[in-house]
Every structure is written in structure tokens, then in C-alpha cells.
Amino acid sequence: xxxxxxxxxxxxxxxxxxxxxxxxxxxxxxxxIIMDGNGRWASKRSLPRIAGHHEGMKVVRKITKKASELGVxxxxxxxxxxxxxxxxxxxxxxxxxxxxxxLGTFLPELVKENVxxxxxxxxxxxxxxxxxxxxxxxxxTRDNTGLVLNxxxxxxxxxxxxHAVHKVLADVNNGILNKEExxxxxxxxYLMTKHLSDPDLLIRTSxxxxxxxxxxWQLAYTEFWFTDVLWxxxxxxxxxxxxxxxxxxxxxxxxxx
Ligand code: FPP
Numbered sequence: 001x002x003x004x005x006x007x008x009x010x011x012x013x014x015x016x017x018x019x020x021x022x023x024x025x026x027x028x029x030x031x032x033i034i035m036d037g038n039g040r041w042a043s044k045r046s047l048p049r050i051a052g053h054h055e056g057m058k059v060v061r062k063i064t065k066k067a068s069e070l071g072v073x074x075x076x077x078x079x080x081x082x083x084x085x086x087x088x089x090x091x092x093x094x095x096x097x098x099x100x101x102x103l104g105t106f107l108p109e110l111v112k113e114n115v116x117x118x119x120x121x122x123x124x125x126x127x128x129x130x131x132x133x134x135x136x137x138x139x140x141t142r143d144n145t146g147l148v149l150n151x152x153x154x155x156x157x158x159x160x161x162x163h164a165v166h167k168v169l170a171d172v173n174n175g176i177l178n179k180e181e182x183x184x185x186x187x188x189x190y191l192m193t194k195h196l197s198d199p200d201l202l203i204r205t206s207x208x209x210x211x212x213x214x215x216x217w218q219l220a221y222t223e224f225w226f227t228d229v230l231w232x233x234x235x236x237x238x239x240x241x242x243x244x245x246x247x248x249x250x251x252x253x254x255x256x257x
Contacts, residue, residue: 037206
């Protein structure tokens with residue numbers, strides 16, 4: 001019966017979302033997401049904050065799958081900022097366990113779906129179990145050619161830029177780089193995203209309208225989409241809504257259409 005209904009209904013993709021009005025040739029190549037609202041989602045249900053993070057982790061799986069099906073090239077997810085260390089230790093400890101839990105459960109699926117796992121941020125401060133889980137995922141998926149799933153973990157954009165400036169100065173001092181050669185393109189090559197295109201679409205959930213030290217350089221010409229939906233409630237339909245809005249925008253990069 002379900003099959004019959006499906007064949008009679010509009011074009012659907014595997015998770016029953018309607019993608020008829022999505023221009024498949026105009027899918028944002030790089031989507032970056034500030035996944036916000038886990039704590040509020042939990043509080044509304046009188047649950048501990050970590051329950052919100054756990055639910056948020058499940059959404060990461062759904063959205064990765066959908067982005068991959070749609071042909072998105074890169075999905076960057078802000079999972080832990082350099083400022084998140086200020087949270088209570090129990091919450092930080094739990095957030096540091098999530099990559100392990102996520103990859104422990106879903107890595108085989110990611111491998112099968114041709115997803116390549118990457119991470120950006122300062123790895124040095126991550127607990128060794130978190131690092132190990134991410135390194136294993138990076139090794140197991142390094143030959144995959146599909147969606148790049150890029151976790152921003154212990155990531156802060158200002159720290160990234162300062163680090164880049166230090167590397168530029170070192171290269172100038174060592175004679176590898178001339179001062180005159182420092183252009184926007186060259187500087188971009190010193191950032192953690194040097195091998196990635198800049199995000200085309202930024203999504204932030206939970207009604208907050210700010211960047212919170214996320215990809216400040218890379219988001220210069222990105223289209224922004226904000227929603228009041230809390231991250232644990234975010235689903236494939238919301239992702240499609242964001243993409244529909246993106247497809248209606250006129251990107252002029254400071255020029256004329
Ligand atoms: C912000 O919500 C969210 C975070 C700091 C953590 C985001 C992490 C996940 C969604 C899970 C990541 C999964 C993997 C696989 C690494 P908040 O806690 O600030 O929410 P609030 O503003 O409502 O308090």
C-alpha cells in the first residue's frame with residue numbers, strides 16, 4: 001500500500017521529503033551549521049542538558065545523510081567552540097564523548113555512504129579518546145569521494161586567524177613567502193579550510209542571530225539562514241527550506257547582477 005501511495009505521490013526522496021521544487025543543479029556546495037538549542041530543548045522537557053546533546057547527535061546523522069543524498073560537497077558542523085570549555089565539566093566531558101559515540105555507531109554507515117570525515121580545530125586540547133575516534137574515522141574514510149563531513153571541534157575563528165598570521169610571518173621570515181605575495185587567496189591557504197570552498201549557506205538554529213566566532217573569514221559572502229527551531233528538532237524538511245531560500249537569493253558578491 002505504502003509503495004502504491006508512493007508511486008502516486010509527487011517525487012519523494014528516501015526520507016519522504018518532497019524535493020520537486022529543489023533545483024538539483026543549484027545545491028549549495030558547502031553548508032555550514034551552527035547547531036544551537038540542545039540545552040533549551042532538554043530544559044523544556046525537564047531533562048539534563050546532555051540529553052539535548054544526545055538528541056542533537058542523532059540529528060547530525062539525519063542531516064548528514066540528507067546532505068549527502070542531495071549532492072552537497074561539504075557539511076561543516078560547529079560541534080564545540082574554543083569558548084565551550086567554560087561550561088560545567090560534566091557537560092564538557094559529555095560533549096567530548098559524543099564524537100566517539102557518534103562514530104562508534106555510525107562510522108560503518110558513513111563509510112558505506114562514501115562520506116569523508118574531517119575535523120578542524122585545535123586537536124591538542126582534545127582528550128585522547130576523542131582524538132582517537134576522529135583519527136580512526138579520518139583514516140577509515142580517507143579514500144571516500146562523497147560528502148566531506150567536517151566537524152569543527154575546539155574551533156574558534158579568531159584563534160584560527162591568529163595561528164594563520166603566525167605561520168605567514170614564519171614563512172616570510174624564512175624566505176618562503178614575500179610580503180607582496182600575501183593576497184586574500186594566499187591567506188586563505190593558511191587557514192584550516194585551505195582545501196575547502198567557502199560555505200555557500202550558513203544555518204543557525206534556535207533563534208540566535210550571531211556567528212559566535214565561527215568561520216568569520218570564510219563566511220564573508222555566505223548566505224545566512226536562521227531558524228527558531230532548536231537543533232534536536234531540526235530535520236530534513238528544515239534543511240530543504242534553507243536550501244529553497246538559498247536558491248531564491250541573488251548572490252552578487254558586491255557586484256551587479
Ligand atoms: C549548542 O547548544 C550546542 C553545542 C555546544 C554542542 C553541539 C553538539 C551537537 C549537536 C552534537 C554533536 C555531535 C557530534 C557527532 C560531535 P547549547 O548547548 O548551547 O544550547 P542552548 O543554547 O539551548 O543552551
